[in-house]
Amino acid sequence: MKTFFAFLKKENMELIRSGRLALLLLLFVLFGIMNPAIAKMTPWLIKMMASSLENTGLLITEIKVDAMTSWTQYYKNIGMLLIIFVLFVSNTLTKEYQKGTLILVLTKGLSRFKVVLAKTVVNMxxxxxxxxMCFGITYGYNAYFWDNSIALHLFYAAFCYWLFGIWILSLVVFFSSVTQSNTSVLIGTGGIIIVLRLLSMFSSTKKYLPIKLMEGFSLLTADAYVKDYNIAVIITIIFSLVCIGCSIISFNRKMI
Structure with missing residues (x-):
């Protein structure tokens, strides 16, 4: 296990030295603050626009803002943040192929499966x-300005989207183990999501798909129940483990 932890430490140091850790943290902190900030500023922005809109004959009534307004903004933004995150980590193995750095590591006795596990652990x-962190910042500001109790099943909904992100990262690791380029990883991951999106159009299959976990906001508004997500949660966990297992098998057979 010493070699595994040594490689894990090396990956963490690379994250820090490359600036990716600081940039991602800054981005998620910024969006965590923006969610309640935009909600708080909405009435002021509407008021600023009201005078100009009156000339067109449009009348704007008073806008009510609460914690749900901020959580709506959160779920609009978190998808974009996940895409940005995937773009940052999609070269998790492909850059090693291109630089040839894995050859030196493997010849020093590090098992191949430990390379995959270390990359997976660091990314997840x-x-x-x-x-x-983004969720916590939004939650804290919402609690300060309004009342989070208006949002039902808040933490379970957040857990669902976090788990969806974990599954996406397992796909990234899998396609990184079977392809040589960063572009192929993104195409493969995006292709799977598109296929599941199409399958989710059928109500009979939607409840079984990881895509279901992206709709956690429905829990907050009582438009869905926790039990509606349980099957998707279990299947997503299984899919994630299968992807990681297949990644190890594929990487063990890969010519580097």
Whole structure:
């Protein structure tokens, strides 16, 4: 296990030295603050626009802002943040192929499966840190300005989207183990999501798909129930483990 932790430490140091850690943290903090800030500023922005809109004959009534307004903004932004995160980590193995750095590491005795596990652990821990930090900042500001109790099943809904991100990262690791280029990783991951999007158009299959976890906002507004997501949660966990397992098998057979 010493070689595994040594490689894990090396990956963490690379995150820090490359500036990716600082940039991602800054981005997620910024969006965590923006969610309640935009909600708080909405009445002021509407008021500023009201005078100009009156000339066109449009009348704007008073806008009510609460914690739900901020959480709506949160779920609009978190998808974009996940895309940005994937773009940052999609070269998790492909850059090693291009630089030839894995050859030196493997010849020193590090097992191939430990390389995949270390890459997976680092990316998933980074996603966990960034995601829950963004959520925590939004939650804190919402609690200060309004009342989070208006949003039902708040933490379970947040858990669902976090788990969806974990599954996406397992796809990134899988396609990184079977392809040589960063572009192929993104195309493969995006292709799977598009296919599941199409399948989710059928109500009979939607509840079984990881895509279901992106709709956690429905829990907040009582338009859905926790039990509606349980099957998708279990299947997503299984899919994630299968992807990681297949990544290890594929990487063990890969010519580097």
């Amino acid at each position: 821990l980074l996603w966990t840190l960034c995601y829950w």
